Structures are given as C-alpha cells and as structure tokens.
Amino acid sequence: MLRILGVSRSGYLSFKKREFIKNIKPTRKDKLKILIKDVHLRSKQIYGAPKINIEFRQQGIKLSEKTVGNYMREMGIKAYYIRPYTKTTVDPDFDSNLKKLLKEQFSPEKPNAIWCSDITYIHTQEGFSYLTSIMDLFSRKIIAWRLSQTLEAKWVVECV
Incomplete structure (x- = not known):
C-alpha cells in the first residue's frame, strides 16, 4: 500500500x-x-x-x-460588561425638616394653599434631562413645569 x-x-x-x-x-x-x-x-x-x-x-x-x-x-468565553454606576443626586436629609413644616397634613382645605415640587430624572441618549414640576396639593394638578439639561437651582426658581 x-x-x-x-x-x-x-x-x-x-x-x-x-x-x-x-x-x-x-x-x-x-x-x-x-x-x-x-x-x-x-x-x-x-x-x-x-x-x-x-x-x-x-x-x-x-x-x-x-x-x-x-x-x-x-x-465561547465572553467578558461581562459592568455598566458604571451613575450617581444622580446627593441625598441630603431634608425629609425630616419638611415633615415638620407641613405637620404631615398633605390634604389642604383650599386651592393654592400648599404647593410641592419634584425633580424627575429622564435618561436620554445625550445624558440626563431634568423635569422640574410644581403641583398644587389640593387639586393635584401640575401648575408649572420646566425641562432642563442641568440640575441647578435656577431652573426650579424659574419654574416657580
């Protein structure tokens, strides 16, 4: 052979x-x-x-x-990607002071007696956008709002 x-x-x-x-x-x-x-x-x-x-x-x-x-x-080995943590806020302890101001009465008896505000973080492709809104606690309606690209106090003041 x-x-x-x-x-x-x-x-x-x-x-x-x-x-x-x-x-x-x-x-x-x-x-x-x-x-x-x-x-x-x-x-x-x-x-x-x-x-x-x-x-x-x-x-x-x-x-x-x-x-x-x-x-x-x-x-068939792949590395796992761990998304980096993005810190969105610095959390000061304002809650206890605010509870004392309102005395935990969140149901006012007349319109425009108590307003509350909130800042919501919206994650977009360009980064975070911040929606500042002001609500009347009596009617539960949004009175004013402002969308901004930075988290600055001037946008809250402008919204008021």
Missing part, C-alpha cells in the same frame, strides 16, 4: 508517531486555553482579551491580544 502511495515506511511510521504524540501531548494552544480560562474565572468573568493579555505579560507569557481574543471566541 505504501509503495502505491509513494510513501516510505520510515516516513509513514514517523507520521504515525507524530499523530500519536499530538493526540496525547497537549499543544501550546491547549495550555494557553486552560490559562485563559483560569484567568477569566479568577476575574469573576469580567476580564476580556486586553486585560487577560496584560496579565499574561506580567507572568512573562508573550501572546498577542488578537490571539487571546480568538482563543476566547473558540471556547
């Missing part, structure tokens, strides 16, 4: 030996995949290819970011 294919016996046996060793001995790629998975799990699945590559460089493993990304894709 080897004669028909034009292959020497030693070449065939060498090929078989290489295939056998290849199947038993893990390749560099397999070892790197294990290392990538280990770093990814240690980072609580947050690290992507760039950060894994930085960690490899610190350990002395030279590998391109693209290769790390390709191996991650082959293994």
